[in-house]
Amino acid sequence: MKEWVQSNPKLALPVCFWGDEAPIKKAGPRQCRRLHWFSPFCTLGSDRSRVLCCISDTADFTHKAENLQQFESVAWSFNICQEENVWPKADHQGIPYEPRDHRYQKAGQKLNSEGKRPIYVGMCGDWNFFVDEFGLSPNYKHNNPDLAICAICMATMKEGPLCAWNAAEDADWASTTRENAEHVSFSPLAKIKGYHIFNFYEDMMHDDLLGIRPSIVGASLVICCQHGLFDGDVPVPLGGDWKDRLQTQLNVAYRDFCKWASSNGHRHSQPTFKVCGLKLRNLSSSPYMKSKAHNCAVLSQWCKARVETIKDVDSEMQVLFMVLDGMVDIWVLAQELKAKDTIFLDPTEKARLAAARRHALEGYMFLWRFAQHNKLARYGCRPKFHKLDHCLRRAIKTGLSYSCWWSFACEGAIGTTAKTCAVSHASTLGVRPTQRWLVSFMNNLGRSQDEI
Ligand SMILES: [Zn+2]
Secondary structure, three states: OHHHHHHOOOOEEEEEEEEEEEEEEOOOEEEEEEEEEEOOOOOOOOHHHEEEEEEEEOOOOOHHHHHHHHHHHHHHHHHHHHHOOEOOOEOOOOOEOOOOOHHHHHOOOEOOOOOOEEEEEEEEEOHHHHHHHHOOOOOOOOOOOOOEOOOOOOOEOOOOOOEOOOOOOOOHHHHOOOOHHHOOOOOHHHHOOOOOHHHEEOOHHHHHHHHHHHHHHHHHHHHHHHOOOOOOOOOOOOOOOHHHHHHHHHHHHHHHHHHHHHHOOOOOOOOOOOOHHHOOOOOOOOOOOOOOHHHHHHHHHHHHHHHHOOOOOOHHHHHHHHHHHHHHHHHHHHHHHHHOOOOEOOHHHHHHHHHHHHHHHHHHHHHHHHHHHOOOOOOOOOHHHHHHHHHHHHHHHHOEOHHHHOOOOOOHHHHHHHHHHHHOOHHHHOHHHHHHHHHHHHHHHHHHHHHO
16 A cells, blocks of 8 residues: 555645544433544545545444444445555445446546545544454553553553653653553454554544543633632522532623623633533542534633733642643644644744643642642643643654644534434434445545645
């Protein structure tokens, strides 16, 4: 394949697969599991660069079996497109097409008349997708601190030289790698030619906006409340439940957030702040702001503006401000990079990202250790912190923009899929996209390639 790509660079379309689940409002709350392909290096953030491969309804007890068949078919189709570019004589189970089948007539013909081919670049998506589908390293749900939590390096949750939370530039884990041979996956998708343990890419939406940023936003919000920023005109009840007191402040905070967002031109769909939306068990547990991806980005910008007003109180507040400043810059830079017509960072952008990473992640680690020392769990930490670190370090090292993997940050694609599911008949939900996958794939191949 390598030789073919080298001699036909204009005919090769880099392709990533992206897997996730989305809620569908059909006969009650349910989840649909879906797989898309997209071209990571396409500089146009258009929906046309993404193609749905298959969907399955996870509430359906047959969905695991259905998924296996779908993924078998996807891997088989992809390998044909990638390696042969000709219509096959038999289906994915090796059964030859009947002469009356329209596909029989096409056998041997070119799939893409210009000879364009998709080239597998990697997998992207939610951590759950990586763990459930490919059996990557166990995630934070396991209780053994000696186990590695990362698929590509030797980082563990245990304090020590390989600690995954070590965000220092010279962290020991950063110079370790795992072997591809260690990784055995039974997923049919692992049959795609080019599949490799190093081709799993961090997804900014899940690791940043739905991963570590909600912890930073939640902690900042609670701290601002504790510093009396949102005491408002209504006196905060002194007695009673801490939840009631906090809720009174959160109501004021929400009004302040909406006012700030509209006067700064930030659109959002964030519903009112609720104590239960912060996932707090008690006042010393770690808050996590439940919000949609884009809302969380806006919230972090608002938190930065509010924490700035109290940053001179003590060193913890100064570091928290630095963390928010770094996180906001990671988001702002990603937006700027998406709007550019290149996928590479220039030296100024690289330096800016390196500073933002240091401020955000090293600062957050300081806060986490500080809270641990004081027996507070105020700053939540999870493996997504480590994944975000990998993502940013890779971009700084290679100069390839991290926004390449941020293809689904806009929630339009997810919404469209959820709507498709809601109007599809259950029995055809899983079958239709897979049946059409090969055809739509090659049709889109022509169009997407021209856009790059
Ligand atoms: Zn790692």
